[in-house]
Amino acid sequence: MNVLLSNPPAAVMAKPETAAPIPIALIHGQLSHGGSERQLYYFLQCCDRRVWSPHLFVAGEMGVWEEPIRALQIPLTLLTGTPLHKLWRFRRASQRLGAGLVLSWGAYTNAYGVAMGGTGIPVIGSFRNATFADLPARGRRFWRWLSLAGINAAVCNSIETLDALAPQLSGHQQLYYVPNGVERFADRGNQRLRWRRALGLTHSDLLVVGVGRLTAQKNFTRFVDAVILANRQLPVHAVIAGPDMGEGAALQRRIDAGELPADRIRLLGPVPDA
Incomplete structure (x- = not known):
């Protein structure tokens, strides 16, 4: 994670192998349920605990990923x-933890980076959908500012989002x-x-798979x-x-407009552990 820090703390850069792991808030x-939560689990599962010591804070509610984590x-x-109490409590908890880094896992919680002002703790934000699609529609301009104002660096999981976000960052943000x-x-x-048998495909058929909720921010039209x-x-x-979360009908119309054979693009619905 050092590469994600624009100005890594000296403790991170000079940490000897025998030193205690650096806390992450x-x-x-x-x-x-959701792809972001599965990715969060993978991150925590693969995190080098000899170097980093993650502590997860949840701003909303627990769910099915609580026990696995x-x-x-x-x-x-x-x-x-x-919301203000949560910001304050997160700031105080991160300081008590001695966090060497704050990592926000989504655009909405990037706002917690603002609470770290004056602490000297670097903040990495995340954008895991189409730029600001995760943010509330009401007051979107304010939320856009808030999601960027307190972060030193941002991580995107698509090149499209990265390209859209780049012009909106200041010079010191990576x-x-x-x-x-x-x-x-x-x-x-x-x-x-x-699955090839279930779909009526042979070993030589080229198959492309998309996985995720059918929502506008997932941009399955692309x-x-x-x-x-x-x-x-x-x-x-x-x-x-x-699962269809509102975009299934529009996607099917897009598929039909492509005038392909019926077996070329199919919406399977929910598939457990897809």
Whole structure:
């Protein structure tokens, strides 16, 4: 994580191998189902605990990822009270922790970086959807400012978001592209074979998979358009696995407008552990 810090603390840069791990104050909105929460779990699972000591703070509510994260022996604190109380409590808790770094896991919680003003603790923010799509619609301009004002660096999980965000950062703020992690499971070969059979595809058929909630901020229309374009050159099959959260009908209309064979782009709906 040193590379993500524009001005890493001296303790981080000069840390001897025998020194105690550096505390991280990690802030996220909630621990319900979602791709961001799965990525958070992967991050905590793979974090080098000899170097870093993460403490997770949750600004909203717990959910299904609480127990898996606790099973990793990660300290977890639910912030309570009004929004201002939560900001103050996070600031005080980070100072008591002796945090060498604050890491916000989403655009909404980037606002907690403002609470760290004057502490000298660097803040890394995150943008995990289409730029500011995660922020409240009401007062969007204020929330956009708040999501950027308190961070030293930002992480994006798509090049498109990175390109859109770059002009809005000040000269001292760094921007990095860090793609999502992918879980490698033992029976992946059998799973591929099972799904190809279920979809009526052969081993030689080219299959592209999209996974996530069907919401506007996930921008699956771009995925659909890319598959339609690819099919002008060669047969490409695609599926999207995820619950319809309001964009399913619009996506299906986009698929129909592409005038491809019916098996080229399919919406599968929710797929457990997709």
